[in-house]
Amino acid sequence: MEAIKDKVAIVGMGxxxxxxxxxxxxxxxxxxxxxxxFEDAGIEPKDIQAAWLGTLLSAxxxxxxxxxxxxxxxxxxxxxxxxxxxxxxxRNACFGVASGMYDLVLALxxxxxxxxxxxxxxxxxxxxxxxxxxxxxSAGDFALTAVRYxxxxxxxxxxxxxxxxxxxxxxxxxPKAQLHREITIEEALNAPILAWPLGLYDCCPRTDGAAAAxxxxxxxxxxxxDDYVLVKGMGVAANPGTNRVRRDYDFVHYDENVSAVKQVYxxxxxxxxxxxxxxxxxxxxxxxxxxxxxxxxxLCPRGRAKEYIDAGAFTLEGEMPVNSDGGLKCFGHPQxxxxxxxxxxxxxxxxxxxxxxxxxxxxxxxxxxxxxxxCEGTTATxxxxxx
Amino acid sequence: MVGIVSYGAHIPFYRLSRDEIAKAMxxxxxxxxxxxxxxxxxxxxxxxxxxxxxxxxxxKEKIDALFFASTTPPYxxxxxxxxxxxxxxxxxxxxxxxxxxxxxxxxxxxxxxxxAVNSKSAxxxxxxxxxxxxxxxxxxxxxxxxxxxxxxxxxxxxxxxxIEGSFTYSDEFMDQWRMEEDSIVRSWETRFVRQEGYTRIMxxxxxxxxxxxxxxxEDFTKVALYGSDPRGHRDLVRLLGxxxxxxxxxxxxxxxxxxxxxxxxxxxxxxLEASKAGDRILLANYGDGCxxxxxxxxxxxxxxxxxxAINYYLTQKAMLxxxxxxxxxxxxxxxxxxxxxxxxxxxxxxxxxxxxxxxLHGSKCRNCGELQFPKxxxxxxxxxxxxxxxxxxxxxxxxxxxxxxxxxxxxxxPPTVRCVVDFEGGGRMVCVxxxxxxxxxxxDMPVEMIFRKLLDVENAGLHSYFWKCKPSI
Numbered sequence: 001m002e003a004i005k006d007k008v009a010i011v012g013m014g015x016x017x018x019x020x021x022x023x024x025x026x027x028x029x030x031x032x033x034x035x036x037x038f039e040d041a042g043i044e045p046k047d048i049q050a051a052w053l054g055t056l057l058s059a060x061x062x063x064x065x066x067x068x069x070x071x072x073x074x075x076x077x078x079x080x081x082x083x084x085x086x087x088x089x090x091r092n093a094c095f096g097v098a099s100g101m102y103d104l105v106l107a108l109x110x111x112x113x114x115x116x117x118x119x120x121x122x123x124x125x126x127x128x129x130x131x132x133x134x135x136x137x138s139a140g141d142f143a144l145t146a147v148r149y150x151x152x153x154x155x156x157x158x159x160x161x162x163x164x165x166x167x168x169x170x171x172x173x174x175p176k177a178q179l180h181r182e183i184t185i186e187e188a189l190n191a192p193i194l195a196w197p198l199g200l201y202d203c204c205p206r207t208d209g210a211a212a213a214x215x216x217x218x219x220x221x222x223x224x225x226d227d228y229v230l231v232k233g234m235g236v237a238a239n240p241g242t243n244r245v246r247r248d249y250d251f252v253h254y255d256e257n258v259s260a261v262k263q264v265y266x267x268x269x270x271x272x273x274x275x276x277x278x279x280x281x282x283x284x285x286x287x288x289x290x291x292x293x294x295x296x297x298x299l300c301p302r303g304r305a306k307e308y309i310d311a312g313a314f315t316l317e318g319e320m321p322v323n324s325d326g327g328l329k330c331f332g333h334p335q336x337x338x339x340x341x342x343x344x345x346x347x348x349x350x351x352x353x354x355x356x357x358x359x360x361x362x363x364x365x366x367x368x369x370x371x372x373x374x375c376e377g378t379t380a381t382x383x384x385x386x387x
Numbered sequence: 388m389v390g391i392v393s394y395g396a397h398i399p400f401y402r403l404s405r406d407e408i409a410k411a412m413x414x415x416x417x418x419x420x421x422x423x424x425x426x427x428x429x430x431x432x433x434x435x436x437x438x439x440x441x442x443x444x445x446x447k448e449k450i451d452a453l454f455f456a457s458t459t460p461p462y463x464x465x466x467x468x469x470x471x472x473x474x475x476x477x478x479x480x481x482x483x484x485x486x487x488x489x490x491x492x493x494x495x496x497x498x499x500x501x502x503a504v505n506s507k508s509a510x511x512x513x514x515x516x517x518x519x520x521x522x523x524x525x526x527x528x529x530x531x532x533x534x535x536x537x538x539x540x541x542x543x544x545x546x547x548x549x550i551e552g553s554f555t556y557s558d559e560f561m562d563q564w565r566m567e568e569d570s571i572v573r574s575w576e577t578r579f580v581r582q583e584g585y586t587r588i589m590x591x592x593x594x595x596x597x598x599x600x601x602x603x604x605e606d607f608t609k610v611a612l613y614g615s616d617p618r619g620h621r622d623l624v625r626l627l628g629x630x631x632x633x634x635x636x637x638x639x640x641x642x643x644x645x646x647x648x649x650x651x652x653x654x655x656x657x658x659l660e661a662s663k664a665g666d667r668i669l670l671a672n673y674g675d676g677c678x679x680x681x682x683x684x685x686x687x688x689x690x691x692x693x694x695x696a697i698n699y700y701l702t703q704k705a706m707l708x709x710x711x712x713x714x715x716x717x718x719x720x721x722x723x724x725x726x727x728x729x730x731x732x733x734x735x736x737x738x739x740x741x742x743x744x745x746x747l748h749g750s751k752c753r754n755c756g757e758l759q760f761p762k763x764x765x766x767x768x769x770x771x772x773x774x775x776x777x778x779x780x781x782x783x784x785x786x787x788x789x790x791x792x793x794x795x796x797x798x799x800x801p802p803t804v805r806c807v808v809d810f811e812g813g814g815r816m817v818c819v820x821x822x823x824x825x826x827x828x829x830x831d832m833p834v835e836m837i838f839r840k841l842l843d844v845e846n847a848g849l850h851s852y853f854w855k856c857k858p859s860i
Contacts, residue, residue: 129736131744131853132761134841135803135819140793144807144817148789151830196792196802242767244817245759247809251789375807375817 003267007098008231009221010213010385012041015344018209018331019178026058026112026210027068033210033337034069034108041214041224048214049102050075054089054109055336056082065108082371083283084236084381085109087339090213091234091383097215104220110210111334128241128376139195139203139286141373146197146288148251155306157197160287161188162309164201167284167323170316171330173357178207179330202287207332211340213347227351232364232384235263239377254370256380257296261368264382265298268364273298274313274320277384278362279349281342283370284327293368294322316357324349324357335371339381342367346385363387389504390546390682392511393691394656395440395538397433398643398700399424400822401716403707405530411710412525417617421533421644423707424519426716426800427821427839430457431467431852433536433649434515435474435838439781440695441513441538442475450540451509452482454500456492456516458565458647460485461840461850470852471515473745474838476779482509490563490613490674492516492648493537498678500541501550511542518647521717523571528563531616532572533644535700537652547687548659548668550680554596557676560584562615577616585615585673589623592677593669600681604628607681608666609658613651613673614638636661642701648674657697664688703860705824715799722799737851742777747836747854749814750775758814780836783810784859787832792825797842804828808856821855833859 014036016029024032038045053065053076062076081088086109093107150156165185171177183201191200221228237259243249261273270276280299284290291305299320300308308314314322325331325345328338346365348354364386372378402420409416424433434455442450453475455468468483486492486499493516500512517536522528562580563572574580589612597603610629614620617640624631636658639650646653651672658668666684671677707713714720740761742748749760755769758778765772790806804820806828820828821839834856841851 129740129743129761131737131740131841131851132817134853135793135796135798135805136817137793137795137797137803139795140791140803140805143791143793144789144805147791147830151789192794193792194795198791240767244807245761245763245767245815246757247788247813247815251807 004094004098004234005232005267006218006230008094008215009218009228010231010343010347011216011221011224011228012037012043012214013212013344013347014040015176015211015341016209017176018207018334018341020114021208022114024208026110029110029112029208029210030065030068030108033110033212034106037106037212037214043104043214045069045071047104048074048106049104050096051106051108052076052089052093052096053078054080054085054107054340056080056085056111058110058112058336081236081381082379083285083333083335084339084369084371084379085336086211086341087367087369087381087383088236089336090340090343091236091381093213093215094231094234097217104214104216106212106214107340108210108212109336109340111336112208113206113334114208133376136373136375137195138373139198141375142286142289143195143198145251145292145374149288149292150197152252153303153306157189157199158185159306159309160202160291161185163284163287163290164188164329166315167327167329170324170357171326173355174325174330175355177326177330178205178332179326198286198288204285204328205332207334209332209334209337209341211337211344213340213343229347229350229385229387232386233264233267235260235382236379237263238379241377243377244375251374253292254296254378254380256378257293257370260380260382261297264384268384274300277320277364277366279321279324279346279359280366280368281325281327281345282322282368284323284329285333289370290322290327293370297366297368316359321359324354324359339367339369343383343385350385350387388546388549389501389541389543390549391539391659392542392545392547393441393445393540393694394659394696395437395694396653396656396696396700397436397536398422398697399428399433399534400703400705401425401707402704403713407707407710408530414525417530419641420706421530422535423713423717424534425822426718427841427855428519428534429461429840429850430459430517430519430536431461431470431850432839433519433534434467434471434517434538437517437536437538438471438475438513438515441540443694445511445540447475447477450477450481450511450513452500452503452512453477454484454486454496454512454514456486456496456514456648457518458488458490458492459518459520460487470745473741474852475513476746476781490648491672491676491678493652494670494672494678497539497541497652497680498553498555501553504541504543511540514539514541516649516652518649520647521571527577527616528572528574531640531645533646535643535646535653536649537656539652539656545687545690546685547691548662548682548684551667551683552596552600553678553680554592554599555676555678556592558588560588560675581615581619585619586623586626588677589613589671589673590626592679593627593671596679596681602681606667607634607669609636609662610634610669610671611636611651611655611658612638612671614640614645615673639697653697659684659688660696660698662688718799734849744853747779747781748777749780751778758810758812760814760816780810780814780816781854783812783814783836785810785834785856787828787830787834788815789830790820790828792828806856808834819855820857822857835859
């Protein structure tokens, strides 16, 4: 099996402001992200040979992208893979280039969630009989992992609060984030409980946003810019839906994370991720998800996340900065956009363009999504980009 | 010898003090408390609960008929007995029937069951009587009515109480009724109902039974009498010449309330629970006439002492804090519930998965032996394809592997306690926990399964039922 490493380059990216974009429709968000990416790459829309659109539920078919951008009659594929939708649109676009079929492609992900009201993720049918999933919420499903993790490893809500505090701090330094406010551990602990033990600050908001990447063959990248970023590895793993069925599933790790990251580390040749990765954008839909992901990705040993959190290992100043832009906690989670927004952070960090949150001389940035619900089984999506 | 082979009952977990009703309505309180069906209970689920208890340890293959009796069936048109039969997991060729519209529906069904066994058209007949009636806000009936169910298994072998004789008659009388569109029970003036209805008719029926079989009031160890209200019941006991201190089975007004067509059967079950071999028990039920039965308790009673019935459920309770909490769980005020559109129940889906949804069947892999819920095509453990046998999970004990107390999940009674349950002997399922105090939920807590209602599906206009777990006590 041939590896994807160093075959595809990112030569332009765009990302909208994430937030309650009441005055903008989905097509506005698409135009905003795409044209920033076109401008960044120094290309015209007509230069794009094929495109991949990532959206969970805000548009249907390739026309959802072709229509707002007037891309003409080029191949456009709509991708959906749960909360990893944006990341998987990027992955498929990479394959389009790596296969030699296209030289210049667009991957764009977006979601216009704020048109749907507070509590409803409409029309996303998981395929699981609704009777068997009755009584669930997203927060509640992930809370099942938090209760079990607390029980198994003897930690409490304060550890989760530290993750929220860290991400809020980073979000203040991210101009495009939705939330720009420092919070304290006390605020996090005293906030209303949404699904025990997860409180308001353990949960990411619902947000509108779009992000885009222009990709080309690595050997052509220099003709677009000198500071291009290379795709190093990509992995996806879909859980076979057995968490709710098999009694040997422990609710304190995700096998799909472990499997997806193994694919990626093998492609890139990473042995000690904590030392070799410069930054990681991980899926913090809920603080507990970020915590468990540290362990699944090998950023710390199993069951020892608390020690690393207490030591500040994942802060901007730490040895392994995680969610340097504020994560889903501050950007919210428009599912189609999130994965590309994460890659956008690595793209900026690697080129020294991350402003007040710039890390020192980063080499490799990992981006990670986990999509779906723990009880139904999630899909983990991971990409590593580097210089 | 035909008679009662087993019994069961159900009283909802929640109780409301009548003082709270009185306070909210600015009316005098009758005192005591009433049982209130939870937001996820109705006549169907209560019947299932009582019926499952009743058939504990019984060979269900021998149950040839199931009757469902209620004045408050969840559907105006649609059989309920067929749902109860699925939930109790009876044979597919069981004979089912609904009895409705009268306070005597439960004893009408009991008579039919006795006739069926007597005529040898059925070996065992499972009778369920269940009601949760609504009295108008501020009315006496609001305070009097409670919710509950009884189940009685009638057969001719291993009988715990033999039917000695019965008497029935029809006496057309407008005392309580509901028109086609009424949600609350209408009633004519209390004194008229008590004097010309309840007292006259019951006195007539019980006297006629005693005359028919040459029995005197002192021949009965216990009498289980329907009561329209506490005073009517007291007066009737006196007029019939029974000793209120020794002979009368407590009519449950204080702790449960009048449970409609389930009321007399529940009082009767309580009498059976307290009985010993040789006792004679009178059961008298009222409604557009009356049904009166005399039973002689036999040695078999000692074999069914483990049934959870009235005594057990009287101790299993949580008080609703106030009238508003009652209104909320009985859907009497409009709660803000945002259903997930993706959770819409589609009839073909419910039908296709009926064995899992109504009978809680899962599968056991014939290759690796692992139990799995819901049913799988490909084994989640060993990958074998279509190599399973059906396994029922509803009677299995389980324990909580992990849980959440969720205020985000749509419910008229948040928070939703949802948990991962691991079953003894294998198998796991994710489900909601009913009848619990959320702050007492813990990992490893023992649970058992209970049949409950999910959210009504507004657009679809149907009820959907499924299994939840509840603390095992």
